Amino acid sequence: MTNQDIAMILRNAAAAYTIIDEKKHLFQIVAYQKAYDSLIHLPIEVEDALSEGQKIPGIGPSIESHIKDLIKTGRSKHFDSILKHVPASVFPLLDVTTIGPKKAYKLVTALKLKDPETVIDDLIKACQGNKIATIATFGAKSQEDILRALEEYKLGKTKLNRMALPYAFELAKKVEEYLKKGPDVIKVFPLGSLRRMRDTVGDIDFAIATNTPEKVIDYFVKYPGIERVIEKGPTSSSMLVSGGRQVDLLVQDENSFGALLQHFTGSKYHNVALREYALKKGYSLSEKGAKLLKERGQPMKAFRTEEEFYKFLGMDWVPPEMRENRGEVEAALKHNLPKLIELKDVKGDLHIHSSFPIEPSHDMGNDSMEDMLKRAAELGYEYLGFSEHNPSTSNHTKSQVYSILARRKDKIEQIRKSIKNVHVINLLEVDILPYGDLAIDDKAFEYIDAAIVSIHSVFKTPKKEMTTRVLNGLSHPKARIFAHPSGRLINQREGYELDYDRIFEYCIKNNKAIEINAWPTRLDLTDQLVFEARKLGVKFVINTDAHATFQMDNMFYGVSVARRGWCEPKDILNTLPYEEFYKWLTS
């Protein structure tokens, strides 16, 4: 049973309780939803976490015992007894936007839809047959809305569908440019998971400071790429834009804009933690500001900036990337938040594919070493590491591999003489083969300073063997960096399975680094695992894996992953000056 499977059972149990008796089960519902969220974001398998006695947020003794039943037997008496009160056809509808547990239940019971496999299509037919409008509390308009939601669901717009961060960035940029030109727009900020730099983003959220909200919202829904208005009120609005993506807008005056920024940046659980803390201090927080609870009629305390908002609570300002309720609230109260790494701290990029004709095992870079170095200088780097893929071993004899690498070494020596403003490091991205051998032999290693090692084949290897494979690959003295460790491609490919605890332990013990790969659809290692690894003391290198000069600008995505993992400069080896970094690399 996967984390996802178990999470869905928790979500369904919460929905079932909502249907059965929401008031009676209010706090179990919240608890199950929290546990669901926690499992969805858990970077390792829940089975492993529990068997090692790891604490998972939102999972206490009761839920833990039910999960253990599920893992052991595939069933849980407890969840079965909750779920049996509700037709199974309710649950698929929960992924459809605008449909929650209550509506789903009303619909499937009123229409006698029993089959979870066909419930979506059955409901579409019911809408087309005008069967919804006659159900109590439904009407013609809600029938129309449900039909549209179902059709959009069929096209891929579900509650779970999220886009990779870089696509969200591109879309947000377009909308932001439009919004900035709006009437009476004082400030525009993209917020939500985009501002927190999550690897995937659901909706694109914006906040605008203005003194004429109606005008701004009218302007918002005239966006040229709009498909339809989802909702439109006096202070907020949502629209669907082409491509089926949702853009949300909140609007507020400048004087209380700080609270709005804070609110709309989230995350939900960060905000809940803040508000629960404030309640104990006697204040109720919202996007409007802070209200003193005991003195009714008192004006709302407004905040112009986020800094003022946090300061009011006795907290330091929390960088958006940290707002996931992973302990940042406590740290901000104690004034000991980490001083997170920033883009300007990065002094070099070590994973660069140039167009040097290395006749590689995989793809080649587009631009010359000289061009890549020119860009490195513009970015203010002290050093750049070339890490082309190793020469293909199926198309070359060993001696051909040596001679290619010898030519490459000569080329690098030559460049080192002519280009003095950036230090050049002679690396190579070497495949870890299915049984853990590296793709090139010891003699070939003599032509390079050190190697990045990574997996590019046979992804479906069982966890234990995959872990051994990686550790074998890393055991070579010149193998110093484990690149894109999970192999995942966002929305395209799940990563392979690894025993990360063993990998992290090995890296710490043997002075190896884990790469944070900044390739926009990789963002690998993932931020949750960076968070765990950093706590243990793992060191990282942030690399772009650039195959062209412009891709070297992706470094900020990698820095964001590191920031979400609470990394400070000391955790990231390529913040070291050249001499120190090179010393580590070749030690």
Added chain:
DNA sequence: GCCGTTTTCGGCCCGACTGTTTTCAGTCG
């Protein structure tokens, strides 16, 4: 059912928008 920020017992965020209602329920973020 979870959790520890005045708490191991007694709390549990807050508000906007829509549709079908004549005062509210449901969904969302």
